[in-house]
Amino acid sequence: MSDVKTVFGSLASFQKGGIQVIADDPKNYVFSNVFDVASKAKPYERVAVGKNFEYVIECLRTEGTSPWYTADHDEFALVMDGMVEVELQKLGPSQAAAGGKDGAILVKGDPGGPRMGRIVCHRGHMALLPKGNAYRFKSARPGVVIIQTVQGELTIQRWAEICETRSAPV
Amino acid sequence: MSSPFAVQASEPDNYYGYRSFKHGKFEFSRDEYFVKVRWPKGSHVMPADVFLRALQRDVAWNFFYGTVNFDHVFGTLNHYGTVDMFAGRFNDAYRKAGLDYNETHKSDELLATFKAILEDWTNKGYDPFAAPEETANPYGRKNGDNVKAITRQRVTAQRMVGCAGDTPVRTDQNGYPVNRHFADVPQDQPQMLPEKGFExxxxxxxxxxxxxxxxxxxxxxxxxxxxxxxxxxxxxxxILPVEHGNDRVEWFLQLSDEITWVVKDKETGAPRANVVMRAGDIAAMPADIRHQGYSAKRSMLLVWENNSGKIPELIASGKAPVTPVKF
Structure with a gap:
């Protein structure tokens, strides 16, 4: 039996690090914590915690059932805390995101196509959210998912609220 | 590792057994403990293990993004097709003393020399990719080789690990046992329940x-x-074996445990900040810094890159900021 202890975070238990500045501005590091962000977010707000030109990492508090989303590019969901079910379904006519559109959009109504299947994910599991299809999340208890995606109309940016602005020894 | 490019290598040294190498006006030699790099304006000595661990990453990453500082003096700067090999270029004291030196080479030609050095100077049982606790001693006179370890291919999934035709998941059966520091990490796979035809x-x-x-x-x-x-x-x-000076913003999301990042100015090497990242922390590394990580326990880190070839010029010309977000 190994005595090793790998430390993962969760909504219930996380400990942030920090920035000790020598000659810099803490804001340059855009430092936040996904559990901290999710603990203060409403269910399924897509809060950007990373941004690199048009690309973002969105942080979602998973709680209950999300709306149906779709995107014109692949996205990837990584469960950081909790158990999350991903439902996938084909879209009906005129439900798809416009060709080349960035980021996720809400599907109008329920998806009109056939069901594709489900994925039950626990912490550390990554699911493909395939381009041009509908997906939604279900989570019986609060959890955290991060999504690798492109900045879109649903992306929320609240950097001043979530990011570290102080220098402090850690 | 045979190469179509001519590598300038000496015969093995009579005592130490290692070959010496030349590329451009840079010369490389090693003994039992140290590597010596010489160039027209000076020379520099590094511990052999520090040099080999850095060289291994530079080779495996094909010079990576931006600057790979082997230490505070020697390194490479990637121009994606050509590469600069430098001494003292990103060291304020060397530059002020006029001792800095730079050569530009075709990437595949310099890579051939670096691969030859890595192969000759890596002894049997020593793995420059491994943590020090998990590999043999790198020191001593020439003693065999470890070609299998130093020629691992970097994983590059095209869509996602585990997708049809893409990089496979790791298992005991395909040669990837669980690391000793991650013995407590759950190995269950997600439950995939596809309808017929959507597998x-x-x-x-x-x-x-x-x-x-x-x-x-x-x-x-x-x-x-x-x-x-x-x-x-x-x-x-x-320790991250190089001080990585990025030519674009790079993001880190700490997935488990803790890493301390020592951050310095990219051009001068002057200290700027120490960033401690714990599980769930996410931070950007600005495009005008170099960073080196320290991880006491094996940890999981998500490095997030924007691979666009347009970014280095946008950053270098000042058309794009060195930080990703203003708030």
């Missing part, structure tokens, strides 16, 4: 389990791709 689109894998089975350290590997957005998670233990 290739209803896909998921256990990323944390995948990382727990990595046999290398400090080697970001592409696991999922959204256009030019690359998730490059990696497992980290001991």
């Amino acid at each position: 290739d689109e209803v896909k998921a894998f256990n990323l944390f389990g995948y990382l727990s089975r990595s046999d290398v350290t400090w080697n970001p590997s592409v696991c999922s791709v959204v256009r030019e957005s690359l998730y490059c998670p990696t497992s980290e233990e001991f």
